[in-house]
Amino acid sequence: MxxxxxxxxxxxxxxxxxxxxxxxxxxxxxxxxxxxxxxxxxxxxxxxxxxxxxxxxxxxxxxxIPAQLEGSRHRDGAPGQQVSATLHMRVAPDRWKAFAKPGKRIKIGDRIQFGHSETACMLSALDATVEEKGDAGEITLHFDLSGPSLDEAIAAVGHIPLPPYIAAKRPEDERDRxxxxxxxxxxxxxxxxxxxxxxxxxxxxxxxxxxxxxxxxxxxxxxxxxxxxxxxxxxxxxxxxxxxxxxxxxxxxxxxxxxxxxxxxxxxxxxxxxxxxxxxxxxxxxxxxxxxxxxxxxxxxxxxxxxxxxxxxxxxxxxxxxxxxxxxxxxxxxxxxxxxxxxxxxxxxxxxxxxxxxxxxxxxxxx
Incomplete structure (x- = not known):
């Protein structure tokens, strides 16, 4: 139809x-x-x-889960652009499929650091390697952490991924949790x-x-x-x-x-x-x-x-x-x-x- x-x-x-x-x-x-x-x-x-x-x-x-992650892309040891990734399907204890924005410049092998800041504790540092790249900004992230340790880090770093028609009008807050x-x-x-x-x-x-x-x-x-x-x-x-x-x-x-x-x-x-x-x-x-x-x-x-x-x-x-x-x-x-x-x-x-x-x-x- x-x-x-x-x-x-x-x-x-x-x-x-x-x-x-x-x-x-x-x-x-x-x-x-x-x-x-x-x-x-x-x-x-x-x-x-x-x-x-x-x-x-x-x-x-x-x-x-708080599946909205914000981070920065790194390639050849040099920091790159800011990256937003929305996890959407777990495929292994240490791997998630995600939609990334902006997705066109991301390449297989890129390192993405999520949750890093000057005041961040170790729990809020979450690093991953881009293992695969598909259509429409979809990538597969291979995280350095795995299993429950990865779950804890995502919970510490991530945000509730509000639908785009809400997120465009207001930010996520504690009520949304x-x-x-x-x-x-x-x-x-x-x-x-x-x-x-x-x-x-x-x-x-x-x-x-x-x-x-x-x-x-x-x-x-x-x-x-x-x-x-x-x-x-x-x-x-x-x-x-x-x-x-x-x-x-x-x-x-x-x-x-x-x-x-x-x-x-x-x-x-x-x-x-x-x-x-x-x-x-x-x-x-x-x-x-x-x-x-x-x-x-x-x-x-x-x-x-x-x-x-x-x-x-x-x-x-x-x-x-x-x-x-x-x-x-x-x-x-x-x-x-x-x-x-x-x-x-x-x-x-x-x-x-x-x-x-x-x-x-x-x-x-x-x-």
Whole structure:
């Protein structure tokens, strides 16, 4: 499909720079292409009223690390330009793939020193060698440290990598260390938050428990590639960046049992949906799964396991807007986003949420 079919105009003032307080007070646009009315306005606090006992909600428990590094390039013993690197996928105990800016002048073999200053302690000195160089500023960094020692140094030197549409308007601060993290985050490795999960509170969890809705956790370490624009003119020419994920055998068995007894799988965030769909067979059975996924979902994709999706509002021309258009219907999602813009919904990572019911494959199919 043509990428420009997924374009829309978004007023700048609708880009949220801070989350709603409390988290579950954010607005929730319910989108059901199989119902009348198709669009309804609620709050995230109302989510339990759209779920049933026996349903299962799937969360991505990845934890955002301070993956934004600032340093200087050195070549032949001479200091060079300042370099900003955003780590996006770990490939070995001492190696990370990263997006570097400016990337054109970086060469294989360059040394990059992160965290060095006149007042720096040894923990805040982090050095790496450029081992590989790819397209669009992507490089592979081979660090001098490895394993837990590298993790500690990154935590000391790095910053939370706020999405570019927020970072362009204000710097990261201490509030972001808590705001840009779900309350259930535990598996370190993401460089971007699974933002639909940011709306959940202990109180909302208690409501789901009382209703008899199961909660299950999977892990997909969100990479910085989620923020990259689609530069191709046609979706067939776009290449997704890989992200590392894991579905445990226990989680897979539990979700299969939910489906077998007629319950629905409700994914919180496009990341958990992409992981569940990666782990599902064509018949819809979910298996234990671990590894990289580059699944790219566009209209025409036949969903195998997921019934309902809660997600935030996404960028125009983005792979995520393509995904939601595939899930709830291309025309439906264009109408939904137009309604959201006209009624002042807040967009992107710190913005409001939508609850999407999967478009029926044929008339009369129930959700």
């Amino acid at each position: 043509r990428v420009d079919l997924f374009d829309f105009d978004l007023p700048d003032e609708l880009i949220a720079l801070r989350p709603a307080e409390p988290r579950d007070s954010a607005r929730l646009l319910v989108v059901d292409p199989n119902a009348i009315p198709e669009l309804s306005d609620y709050k995230v606090q109302d989510l339990p009223s759209f779920l049933r006992p026996g349903d299962a909600v799937v969360f991505n428990d990845t934890r955002v 808590a705001d840009y993290q779900t309350i259930y985050a535990r598996e370190e490795g993401a460089v971007a938050a699974p933002t639909a999960g940011l709306h959940f509170t202990p109180g909302l969890f208690e409501q789901l428990d009382r209703l008899g809705v199961e909660r299950h956790f999977v892990t997909l370490h969100v990479g910085a590639g989620t923020f990259l624009p689609v530069k191709a003119d046609d979706t067939d020419d776009h290449k997704m960046h890989l992200e590392i994920g894991h579905v445990s055998a226990d989680a897979a068995a539990s979700l299969n049992a939910v489906k077998a007894r007629g319950g629905r799988i409700v994914c919180v965030g496009t990341t958990s949906l992409r992981l569940i769909e990666s782990a599902a067979s064509d018949e819809g059975r979910i298996k234990a799964w671990s590894g990289p996924t580059g699944i790219f979902i566009t209209p025409g994709y036949r969903f195998k396991a997921v019934d309902v999706l809660m997600t935030n509002f996404h960028l125009p021309r983005s792979t995520l807007f393509m995904l939601v258009s595939a899930f709830a219907g291309f025309e439906t999602m264009h109408r939904a986003y137009q309604h959201a813009i006209e009624t002042g919904y807040r967009f992107y990572s710190y913005g409001d949420a939508s609850l999407l019911f999967r478009q029926a494959l044929f008339p009369g199919q129930t959700r």
